Amino acid sequence: MSPERLRQFCCWLLATLPLLVFAQGALSSEAATAIPDYAAPVTSRNDDRAYRYTELDNGLRVLLISDPSADKAAAALDVDAGSADNPEDRPGLAHFLEHMLFLGTAKYPEADEYQSFISAHGGGHNAYTSDEHTNYFFYVDHRYLEPALDRFSQFFIAPLFTEQYVERERNAVNSEYTAKIKNSYRREMDVWRELVNPRHPASKFSVGSLETLADREDDLVRDDLLQFYEDYYSADRMTLVVLGRESLEQLQGLVQAHFAAVPKRKVRSHERDVPLFGSNTLPLRVQIKPVKEERRLTLAFPVPPTQRYYREKPLQYIGSIVGHEGQGSLLSLLKQMGWAEALSAGGGYGSRDQTTFNITISLTPEGYRQQDKVVAATFRMLQKIRESGVEEWRFGELQSLADMEFRFLEKSEPIDTVSRLANSMHDYPLKDIVRGPYRYDKYDAWLIKRYLKYLRPDNLLWVVTAPEVETDKVSQYYQTNYAVESLKREATVMAKADLDKLQLPQPNQFIPKRLQVKSPPAIGRSSALPESILRTDALDVWFQQDTNYNVPKAEVRIRALLPRVGGSARSAALTHLYAALVNDSLNEFAYPASLAGLYFSVRATGRGLDLSLSGYNDRQGLLLNRILGVVDRNRFDSDRFNSIRRELVRSWRNQTSAPPYDQLLRKLPVLTYSPYWDQLDMADELESVTPLELRRFSEKLWQGSQLKMLFYGNLYRQEAQQLASLVGHRLHTALDEEDKPVLVKHSSVAKLPDTPSRYHLQVDHNDTAVVLYQQALGDSVRDRANMSMLQQLQRAPFFHQLRTEQQLGYIVFVSAMGFKDVAGSLWVVQSPSAPVADVVEAMVAFAGQPPLRDGEFEKQRQALLTGLLETPQNLAEQAERYWSEIVMDARQFDRRQQLIEEVRGLTPEGVAVYARRLQQSGHRLWLTADSGADAPAPQVPVADLNRFKTTLQSYKYP
Numbered sequence: 020m021s022p023e024r025l026r027q028f029c030c031w032l033l034a035t036l037p038l039l040v041f042a043q044g045a046l047s048s049e050a051a052t053a054i055p056d057y058a059a060p061v062t063s064r065n066d067d068r069a070y071r072y073t074e075l076d077n078g079l080r081v082l083l084i085s086d087p088s089a090d091k092a093a094a095a096l097d098v099d100a101g102s103a104d105n106p107e108d109r110p111g112l113a114h115f116l117e118h119m120l121f122l123g124t125a126k127y128p129e130a131d132e133y134q135s136f137i138s139a140h141g142g143g144h145n146a147y148t149s150d151e152h153t154n155y156f157f158y159v160d161h162r163y164l165e166p167a168l169d170r171f172s173q174f175f176i177a178p179l180f181t182e183q184y185v186e187r188e189r190n191a192v193n194s195e196y197t198a199k200i201k202n203s204y205r206r207e208m209d210v211w212r213e214l215v216n217p218r219h220p221a222s223k224f225s226v227g228s229l230e231t232l233a234d235r236e237d238d239l240v241r242d243d244l245l246q247f248y249e250d251y252y253s254a255d256r257m258t259l260v261v262l263g264r265e266s267l268e269q270l271q272g273l274v275q276a277h278f279a280a281v282p283k284r285k286v287r288s289h290e291r292d293v294p295l296f297g298s299n300t301l302p303l304r305v306q307i308k309p310v311k312e313e314r315r316l317t318l319a320f321p322v323p324p325t326q327r328y329y330r331e332k333p334l335q336y337i338g339s340i341v342g343h344e345g346q347g348s349l350l351s352l353l354k355q356m357g358w359a360e361a362l363s364a365g366g367g368y369g370s371r372d373q374t375t376f377n378i379t380i381s382l383t384p385e386g387y388r389q390q391d392k393v394v395a396a397t398f399r400m401l402q403k404i405r406e407s408g409v410e411e412w413r414f415g416e417l418q419s420l421a422d423m424e425f426r427f428l429e430k431s432e433p434i435d436t437v438s439r440l441a442n443s444m445h446d447y448p449l450k451d452i453v454r455g456p457y458r459y460d461k462y463d464a465w466l467i468k469r470y471l472k473y474l475r476p477d478n479l480l481w482v483v484t485a486p487e488v489e490t491d492k493v494s495q496y497y498q499t500n501y502a503v504e505s506l507k508r509e510a511t512v513m514a515k516a517d518l519d520k521l522q523l524p525q526p527n528q529f530i531p532k533r534l535q536v537k538s539p540p541a542i543g544r545s546s547a548l549p550e551s552i553l554r555t556d557a558l559d560v561w562f563q564q565d566t567n568y569n570v571p572k573a574e575v576r577i578r579a580l581l582p583r584v585g586g587s588a589r590s591a592a593l594t595h596l597y598a599a600l601v602n603d604s605l606n607e608f609a610y611p612a613s614l615a616g617l618y619f620s621v622r623a624t625g626r627g628l629d630l631s632l633s634g635y636n637d638r639q640g641l642l643l644n645r646i647l648g649v650v651d652r653n654r655f656d657s658d659r660f661n662s663i664r665r666e667l668v669r670s671w672r673n674q675t676s677a678p679p680y681d682q683l684l685r686k687l688p689v690l691t692y693s694p695y696w697d698q699l700d701m702a703d704e705l706e707s708v709t710p711l712e713l714r715r716f717s718e719k720l721w722q723g724s725q726l727k728m729l730f731y732g733n734l735y736r737q738e739a740q741q742l743a744s745l746v747g748h749r750l751h752t753a754l755d756e757e758d759k760p761v762l763v764k765h766s767s768v769a770k771l772p773d774t775p776s777r778y779h780l781q782v783d784h785n786d787t788a789v790v791l792y793q794q795a796l797g798d799s800v801r802d803r804a805n806m807s808m809l810q811q812l813q814r815a816p817f818f819h820q821l822r823t824e825q826q827l828g829y830i831v832f833v834s835a836m837g838f839k840d841v842a843g844s845l846w847v848v849q850s851p852s853a854p855v856a857d858v859v860e861a862m863v864a865f866a867g868q869p870p871l872r873d874g875e876f877e878k879q880r881q882a883l884l885t886g887l888l889e890t891p892q893n894l895a896e897q898a899e900r901y902w903s904e905i906v907m908d909a910r911q912f913d914r915r916q917q918l919i920e921e922v923r924g925l926t927p928e929g930v931a932v933y934a935r936r937l938q939q940s941g942h943r944l945w946l947t948a949d950s951g952a953d954a955p956a957p958q959v960p961v962a963d964l965n966r967f968k969t970t971l972q973s974y975k976y977p
Contacts, residue, residue: 078255111227141885347522
């Protein structure tokens with residue numbers, strides 16, 4: 020996987036000043052103290068798992084997590100080496116090596132052995148390469164942790180680097196590079212790479228390509244892989260986290276048995292203390308021309324590294340004020356001026372010896388023209404923080420919020436847990452491996468002010484991305500057009516009355532005061548499933564008080580089926596605009612709530628709107644009241660109307676810059692599901708919508724509404740009833756029969772014809788893409804069971820044959836794609852080299868193979884059941900399970916159990932018969948994309964994207 024997976028949450032700019040270097044050394048005195056055997060990190064009081072830290076004789080540091088309730092076991096190993104360690108003449112080598120470790124070891128030489136084993140035992144796996152880390156991780160059915168660890172450990176003991184797969188996987192790396200050639204982040208990083216000191220690791224191309232990984236005279240890339248592995252893959256540079264049902268003693272025995280043989284080598288030291296910029300380089304302005312319609316301003320300030328100050332968190336403190344979105348904030352002012360739509364602030368690029376503080380602003384077209392004033396307003400806010408914003412109560416508020424979050428920290432997916440902690444083991448002392456990100460226990464005003472001193476105009480990299488910029492350079496790898504100029508130190512004048520609107524954040528009214536978990540219902544009154552507490556023609560309300568997760572939180576889900584929504588692309592566009600304006604109107608009020616762990620969303624659906632609230636329940640009533648007030652008022656600011664409409668149109672039209680396979684996946688529901696409209700059609704409709712039209716639409720929007728609701732969590736039945744009554748009173752009105760609107764009374768899924776069909780999309784991209792949608796024979800539970808089993812059987816072989824062996828592309832996968840109760844399979848390939856016809860031929864050949872291999876059926880069925888039987892990890896996951904049943908009118912909450920029973924009843928013979936019938940049925944829709952017009956093909960062409968589904972019979976759902 021690319022470096023982007025880890026760094027996607029960071030802004031792309033990297034910068035530092037050579038003179039701004041704090042003393043380097045251990046993270047803290049705590050990290051340098053001796054660690055006793057069987058020590059353990061500090062964990063949340065809500066975490067009932069057992070932890071143990073140990074270190075093997077070879078220097079491998081290990082964290083063990085025993086969770087007797089875990090359905091999945093997981094492990095991750097993090098190597099303290101990454102793209103920053105690439106040899107000068109081998110860009111992408113660390114990433115290439117990451118790919119190669121999956122393709123055979125001395126003990127398990129088959130290239131697909133690891134992937135096949137993990138897939139066949141209910142698991143998944145992945146890896147990423149960042150500048151300083153390479154992180155490998157997997158999860159598996161808890162019963163198969165030991166054999167999975169045996170295979171996994173061999174990556175770091177005896178990988179083969181087989182010559183034939185070196186050649187093939189080099190193509191896969193190149194495919195990954197070309198597949199994301201238009202990715203905004205990568206394009207901008209390519210510019211950054213050309214700006215920095217060429218001796219600095221940040222100047223290196225990290226992904227790799229056929230050119231950078233080619234064999235050369237007297238320099239074979241396989242030899243370089245072996246050398247890199249010897250230079251950096253040493254046990255004492257690795258951290259391992261293993262999570263399973265076993266006891267700590269048993270887990271330690273497994274680790275000792277399988278990882279003690281990982282070699283400890285004499286390794287190369289990392290490059291350090293190389294300045295990103297020469298002296299007198301900053302300030303600079305960089306202008307970048309994007310391929311998408313987007314305008315963005317990033318102000319990046321090089322600052323000293325902050326990891327050693329993880330208990331003081333100076334950049335988080337500054338970012339919490341600059342990035343605030345409430346009343347009086349920088350974003351609030353920029354929105355009022357019509358200059359910005361979004362803003363974020365905080366640490367950008369971060370390494371152990373250099374960091375940047377980034378302020379990134381999504382600009383409007385007018386904001387781009389006024390960018391000098393946007394920057395002036397930003398520096399005015401920084402000045403206010405220096406003058407009066409460094410206050411102990413503000414730090415205390417951050418501390419309280421972090422303490423609360425850590426106290427009620429819920430479990431995440433095991434694979435995410437182990438991957439994250441393996442990385443953290445390099446950055447935190449033992450006791451803070453888990454707690455470190457949540458510690459705010461040392462208010463240091465001097466330190467905050469010291470970092471504020473670096474946020475000044477002469478220490479600035481000013482980067483603006485916009486279609487309007489004029490450029491004179493093209494970056495090497497991603498062909499990004501850009502220009503660079505030195506910044507003149509000229510002050511831009513902005514009206515004092517406008518600047519005076521900037522205010523520092525007020526105390527947060529949403530911080531919960533009551534964090535008690537409510538006492539459980541009396542014996543005989545509790546229910547294992549949600550109960551129906553109100554049902555009328557217009558309302559269907561469900562409730563359950565949680566007794567499993569022990570957190571003072573609640574999940575509220577509301578689905579409004581609105582008769583006037585979904586009848587046309589215009590009504591759908593109006594509904595999306597309405598939802599966006601509601602969210603925007605609530606943002607300043609609700610942003611402090613999000614900081615306090617209380618979240619909301621209002622989202623347009625095909626037939627109405629979904630409202631949701633999640634988080635601490637103490638202030639949920641206050642937030643819900645405000646949401647209902649905005650919905651009820653139906654009045655929106657005219658300037659915000661224009662900005663939000665423009666942003667929606669822009670985002671919808673930007674889909675044409677997405678990877679080809681992604682564009683095809685967006686077309687699939689348009690072809691098969693109703694009501695569902697193409698985003699490009701909605702963009703065209705939205706262009707001519709006026710404020711008056713939206714107002715008239717919204718005034719009648721809730722007439723005849725039907726509301727489904729779920730209240731689940733730390734709530735009593737009476738509280739849920741009161742909230743449900745409030746929602747029903749505010750969101751339901753009788754239908755105006757005299758108005759005679761076009762009513763959408765059901766959803767439908769097109770039944771694909773017996774003859775395969777084909778939709779072709781011409782794209783502005785060098786890659787080709789093919790998506791095959793195979794629809795089930797019917798919509799019964801048995802159909803869903805058979806389709807799920809076939810997906811389980813085909814997933815790993817499809818990947819191995821078309822990606823690893825045939826090297827058709829980096830993006831190759833099989834996935835489930837269901838609409839309502841109609842199951843379906845997606846087969847996806849995006850290729851940088853093969854034409855559409857060749858990809859289709861390869862997919863047809865694979866589809867013609869028998870799906871069952873000798874001895875595989877029972878193992879694969881158990882893998883499928885493992886996923887279906889998995890227990891939800893937290894309150895939100897359980898809420899989603901319940902909600903999926905409610906919206907399907909499954910009032911017994913047994914759809915999942917029905918599917919489990921059907922899977923248990925499957926036989927090899929029955930699945931083989933279903934596969935043959937499926938192959939013969941022709942229920943297939945091919946979607947293809949390349950840069951040319953559609954070529955002749957045996958499938959029936961789809962001439963009209965929107966009309967196709969209207970010509971077919973359909974499955975109907977209420």
